[in-house]
Amino acid sequence: MAKPVRGSKTGRPIMALLDLLGRRWVLRIVWELREEPKRFRELQDAIGASPTIVNARLADLREAKLVELDDATGYRLTPLGQELLKLFLPLHVWSEKWARKVGGSGLQDRL
Template identity: 40%
Template sequence: MDLLGQRWSLRIVWELEAGQMGFLELRRRMNNCSSSMLAERLRQLQDAGVVEKNAKRAYELSFAGIRLSQALESLWDWSRVWASGERFDPFPPGGPQ
């Protein structure tokens, strides 16, 4: 869990949600992250079982990484709504009372 709180970890998961990509493509998408930091985070995420390197030597989310991405999707949806200024109705029509 500590790894997910480290800078760039969740961004890597976010980027790999789009599908497999090589180091250079991932580095291009993360233009503020240094190559050495990206390599370090990828190693850590591989060690944690979140990211895998496939036969084409591209990085992709492992099964655990896909499950993590699915869990984070709700958080990302919530943050988009919250940032837009909308507020959540705690008791939507037909919801729990």
């Protein structure tokens, strides 16, 4: 791929970051790697996406230095990736509160 970061020509890192994180499967991949490294197929099965796109996203994440491949153990978060993950951990708790509040409106059917 290797295209300009979408939707942001402003030179602002936050825009580039939001763009990266807004690509399909990116947040999910980071989430799946939160505890231990995973192999390519393991990751693919965990999130249920095609190998094509898993590979593309891993490339994005590796270029962004958030994920790296360790031959011995598999794909894992870099120190930078772990920092990012820490910022996201509160989402886990909050998501349950959110699900409760949104529960009544039909979104629940799809969870």
